[in-house]
Amino acid sequence: MSNTATTTPPEKPLTSDAMSASLAREDQRVTAAPLGHALVELAQRDERVVGLSADLAKYTDLHVFRDAMPERFYQIGMSEQALLGAAAGLAMEGFVPFASTYAVFATRRAYDFLCLDIAEAGLNVNMVCALPGLTTGYGPSHQATEDIAILRAMPDLTIVDPCDAVDIEQAVPQLAAHDGPTYTRILRGKVPRVLDEYDYTFELGKAKLIRDGADVLLVSTGLMTERALEAARELEADRIDVAVLHVPTLKPLDEATIVRELAKDRLVLTCENHTTTGGLFDAVAHVLVRDGIARQVTPVGLPDAFLDAGALPTLADRYGVSTAKIGERVRALLSHSG
Amino acid sequence: MTERTTLARPATDDDLDTRVQHIKEAAFRIRRNALVQAEVQGQGYIGQALDVADVLAVLYADQLNLRPDDPEWEGRDRCLLSIGHYALALYAALAEAGVIPEAELQTYACDDSRLPMSAMASYTPGVEISGGSLGHGLTIANGIALGLKRKGNPATVYNILSDGELGEGSTWEAAAVAAHHGLDNLIAVVDFNDQQADGKSTSVLSMEPVGAKFEAFGWAVRRVDGHDLAGLVRAFEELRALPDDRPRCLIADTTLGKGVPFLEAREKLHFMQVAADEWAKAHDQLKETSA
Numbered sequence: 001m002s003n004t005a006t007t008t009p010p011e012k013p014l015t016s017d018a019m020s021a022s023l024a025r026e027d028q029r030v031t032a033a034p035l036g037h038a039l040v041e042l043a044q045r046d047e048r049v050v051g052l053s054a055d056l057a058k059y060t061d062l063h064v065f066r067d068a069m070p071e072r073f074y075q076i077g078m079s080e081q082a083l084l085g086a087a088a089g090l091a092m093e094g095f096v097p098f099a100s101t102y103a104v105f106a107t108r109r110a111y112d113f114l115c116l117d118i119a120e121a122g123l124n125v126n127m128v129c130a131l132p133g134l135t136t137g138y139g140p141s142h143q144a145t146e147d148i149a150i151l152r153a154m155p156d157l158t159i160v161d162p163c164d165a166v167d168i169e170q171a172v173p174q175l176a177a178h179d180g181p182t183y184t185r186i187l188r189g190k191v192p193r194v195l196d197e198y199d200y201t202f203e204l205g206k207a208k209l210i211r212d213g214a215d216v217l218l219v220s221t222g223l224m225t226e227r228a229l230e231a232a233r234e235l236e237a238d239r240i241d242v243a244v245l246h247v248p249t250l251k252p253l254d255e256a257t258i259v260r261e262l263a264k265d266r267l268v269l270t271c272e273n274h275t276t277t278g279g280l281f282d283a284v285a286h287v288l289v290r291d292g293i294a295r296q297v298t299p300v301g302l303p304d305a306f307l308d309a310g311a312l313p314t315l316a317d318r319y320g321v322s323t324a325k326i327g328e329r330v331r332a333l334l335s336h337s338g
Numbered sequence: 339m340t341e342r343t344t345l346a347r348p349a350t351d352d353d354l355d356t357r358v359q360h361i362k363e364a365a366f367r368i369r370r371n372a373l374v375q376a377e378v379q380g381q382g383y384i385g386q387a388l389d390v391a392d393v394l395a396v397l398y399a400d401q402l403n404l405r406p407d408d409p410e411w412e413g414r415d416r417c418l419l420s421i422g423h424y425a426l427a428l429y430a431a432l433a434e435a436g437v438i439p440e441a442e443l444q445t446y447a448c449d450d451s452r453l454p455m456s457a458m459a460s461y462t463p464g465v466e467i468s469g470g471s472l473g474h475g476l477t478i479a480n481g482i483a484l485g486l487k488r489k490g491n492p493a494t495v496y497n498i499l500s501d502g503e504l505g506e507g508s509t510w511e512a513a514a515v516a517a518h519h520g521l522d523n524l525i526a527v528v529d530f531n532d533q534q535a536d537g538k539s540t541s542v543l544s545m546e547p548v549g550a551k552f553e554a555f556g557w558a559v560r561r562v563d564g565h566d567l568a569g570l571v572r573a574f575e576e577l578r579a580l581p582d583d584r585p586r587c588l589i590a591d592t593t594l595g596k597g598v599p600f601l602e603a604r605e606k607l608h609f610m611q612v613a614a615d616e617w618a619k620a621h622d623q624l625k626e627t628s629a
Contacts, residue, residue, distance in 0.1 A: 050488075074484060077518065079511035082477045086515065089481020092466075093489065097481075113508070116471050117478055121459060 014311030023135065023187060023223065030190040031165035035128055036064025038172035039098055043069055048096040049176060052076055054083040060100035060130040061188045080105045084113035084125070091123035096176050103129035103144030103185060107151060118181045119157050125182075126175045132161065132185030132222065133273030134302060134316060139309035144185075145302050149278025151183055152251055158204065159251040160184040161222035161273070165191040167248055170202035178204055185222060194226045195246075207254035209261065213243035216330055217261055220271035221247045221280045224300070224321065228271045231326040240330065250280060255287050262288065262295050267333055269298045271326060276301035298333060300326055357400055358567045364399035364434050365392050365567070366628040369597050371430035373624065375446035375453075377617045382447070382455075385601065385610040387427035389531045389564070389592035390498070394431040396570040397496065397527075406436030409463040413493060416482050418466045420475025420499040421529070422456035428465065429453050437464035473506025475499055476526060480512055483521040483585075494578065498527045502534030504545040510555070513585075517556030520583035525574070526552070528589045529564065535608045552587040564590030598623045 024030040031037075043049040043065065055078040057063045066073040074090075076083040080101055087097040099106075106114065106129045118125045129144070136142045151159055158178060162168045168187065175182045195202075198210050210225065211232060220228040225246040232242035245261050247254065262268060262284075272280040281299035288295055302319050316322040320329065368391040376382035397417060398404075405411040419428050426446060433440045438452070445451035452461050458468040467478055479497040486493055503509060516524055528548065532539050540546060549559045558580050560573040570590065577586035594610070595601030598620045601610065612620065 074519070076515055077511075079508075079515060081473070081508035082480065082511035082515045085474060085477020085508070085512065086481035086484065089478040089483070090485045090488075091481070092478070093482055093485025095485055095488065112471055113474060113477065116468060117474055120468060 014314060024190045024192045029193045031169070031193055032190055033061035033064045033188065034165035034168040034191050035172065035186050035188070036061040038169045039065045040068045042173050042176055043072060046096065046176060048094060050074065050090055050095045050097050052083055052087055052090075052097055052099045054078055054080050054101040054105065056101050056130070059188065060102070060128065060186060062098070062100040062128070080110040081113050084110045084127070085117055087125045088113070088117035088121060088123055091118075091125045092121075096124050096126070098126045098128050100128045100130070100186070102131045102142060103147045104131065104142055106183070107144065107147040111150065114181075115154055119154050122156060122180055124176070124179055127181075127183045128186045129183065130186045130188045134307060134312065134319065134321065135187070135223070135273070137310045137312050137315060140306040143307055145275045145307060146278065147185070148250055148274050152278060152283065156180055157251060158182040158249065160204070160249050162187065162202070162248055163223060163225040163246060164194040166193055166195040166200070167202050171204065171248070174202070174204040187223060192226060194229065200246075202248060205249045205252055205254060207245055207247040207249070207257040209257075210244045210246050211242070213241040214266065215240050215334070216242040216267045216269070217245060217264070218242060218269050218271055218326070219245045219247060219258065219261070219280065219284060221250060222273045224271035224273050227321070227323040227326055230323040231330065234323070234327050235330060238331065240334065242330070247280060250283060253283050253287065258284060258287060259291060259293065262293065267330070267337065268295060269300050269326075269329065269333075271321075272301040273321065274301055275304055277304045298329070300329060354568055354571065357571065361395045361399050361567045361571070362628070365395035366624070368395055368427060368430040368434055369624055369628070370621065371433060371440065371443050372426050373617065373620050375426040375429065375443050376612065378444060379447050380614065381609070381611065382426050383423045383609065384426075384612060385533070385594040385607070386421070386424050386529075386531065387430070388598060388601065389594050389596045390424055390427050390529050391430075391597065392565045392567060393498070393527060393529060393570060393590050393592070394427055395434070396567060396574065398431040398435040400571060401574050402435070402496070403493065404435055404437070409437050412491065415494045415496065416466050416479075417496040417498065418469075418475045418479050418482075419457050420467075420469045420472060420497060420503055422458070422468065422470030424498070425453070425455060425457035428457050429462070432462070432464045435464070438462065472500070472503040473508035476509050476512035476516070479524055479526070480515050480519070480521060483516070483524040484519060486523055493523070495524045496527055497524070498529060500534070501528060501530040501532060501539045501545065501548065502542070504528070504548060505543045513552060513555040513557065516585040521585045522580070522583040525577055525586045525588060526557075528587065529592055530589050531592045531594050533594050533606050533608060538606070549587070549589055556584055557587045558582070558584040559587045559589065561589040561591065564592035565596055597627050599627065
């Protein structure tokens with residue numbers, strides 16, 4: 001799909017290609033299948049690493065690993081409960097499984113297995129799950145708009161929402177090195193490279209200030225960090241100085257960094273590719289209220305609704321999560337407060 | 339316990355007789371200790387503990403390759419209890435195998451005990467998984483069986499599940515996966531006591547013919563009287579000795595409350611009530627039937 005700042009509807013309706021196409025624009029630097037390649041690289045130096053999928057290797061980029069190391073890959077079939085149970089068993093035998101499916105299936109269909117067999121047991125199982133939030137136009141069957149809300153209350157589970165190929169590549173070895181269960185929202189196909197333009201490295205559990213700014217702070221996670229950065233650049237034209245704090249690890253939350261950045265007197269918005277119920281916005285609000293910090297925060301994210309099917313650029317605009325809509329929101333809030 | 343060093347130890351009749359006598363004594367102690375634990379709480383899943391005692395005695399006193407002083411020994415056979423509420427039977431079997439001290443059974447389900455009401459791996463040495471939410475054990479057993487094969491470890495994985503548990507669809511996901519991956523190092527043991535929470539399993543949701551279902555999924559199946567010790571031993575050994583790569587399933591038909599006639603005759607309930615003045619009678623009857 002396109003991340004461009006289109007607010008005007010296209011001349012003719014977008015076709016179904018735009019429902020599930022690569023997230024990258026044609027003019028963007030991209031990396032193909034960063035998860036698959038990062039996993040191959042990791043597995044070449046760590047014999048414990050194995051991959052599993054529930055009939056979605058090809059659509060989660062795990063096929064790159066499967067094709068490079070077929071003897072290290074287990075096809076479990078369209079059986080998500082059996083997928084997570086088998087991953088638990090392999091971890092019990094000392095292996096480091098990366099298990100892939102779509103985020104909707106890992107969370108909605110196999111929750112009990114993730115909870116009891118993996119999280120309660122404290123196993124090093126890494127779930128790598130595609131189609132987070134609004135990254136498919138197929139409608140609610142495939143759109144994991146509430147996966148983080150489902151999982152945030154699960155004890156001991158680390159939750160990661162990467163921005164781009166850089167995040168994914170750097171996260172993979174850290175997920176394996178982390179001695180416990182992880183859930184990562186995977187971007188697949190031609191994935192944009194964004195964060196290498198900045199002085200940035202992914203650190204599990206850390207939020208990073210990607211750019212500073214005096215007027216506005218965008219606290220963002222996942223692919224919304226890319227849009228937040230684009231919106232910040234566009235707002236420069238209006239002499240609006242925007243900071244972007246990227247929060248790729250949603251649990252455990254880097255509370256110290258968030259509190260430090262929110263203490264400064266700026267307009268604050270959270271940006272997430274997820275319903276604003278139970279995701280980043282709620283996590284930030286929780287910290288603020290608990291610590292008695294009075295700060296208004298405006299959520300940018302998906303509505304508490306089952307989303308429409310359709311082309312991704314259309315839907316991103318419709319639900320207010322496109323780059324253009326972030327900019328519009330910031331301008332409107334500033335004009336109100338000014 | 340008996341050390342088993344080969345996958346299919348041939349048993350002569352004399353040898354089998356001796357082993358069965360040993361297993362029979364172990365089964366008596368498992369039942370007795372199940373009663374002891376249940377009496378501490380005044381209740382417990384006593385019907386199931388009594389029915390599965392013979393299967394556990396065959397496994398923990400004869401079949402499993404274990405090191406009592408090293409419950410996480412890499413070479414051990416892995417025995418996964420899906421049905422966490424059968425914990426008191428498993429604890430008694432682990433005591434029988436020498437993994438936990440017999441005296442500790444007195445702490446069953448007490449605060450801060452290592453022996454919670456529902457068996458959990460994080461609490462108890464020798465307990466491989468946290469069961470209780472049914473339909474999980476066989477999915478995990480698959481992963482362990484795959485992992486053992488990866489490592490070239492010849493150990494066998496056992497998963498004890500119940501007939502009621504077969505209603506969980508994940509069991510059948512796992513059954514398909516095990517057959518597809520040729521997990522011949524996996525033995526599912528179905529305790530068929532025809533009892534689940536809301537009544538007889540065959541009336542709540544009949545999964546019969548269970549053996550034919552597993553066979554249709556690509557498993558090798560034996561169905562035996564779950565109280566015939568020699569029959570259980572032969573079935574385990576035949577299953578392990580099969581030359582093909584099918585996963586193995588042993589269905590054990592059992593009687594709720596087995597070994598205590600007044601409990602066998604009692605209305606069959608998932609959670610069997612035993613009155614305070616009945617425990618002594620239960621012990622007496624168990625001694626008589628085990629003599």
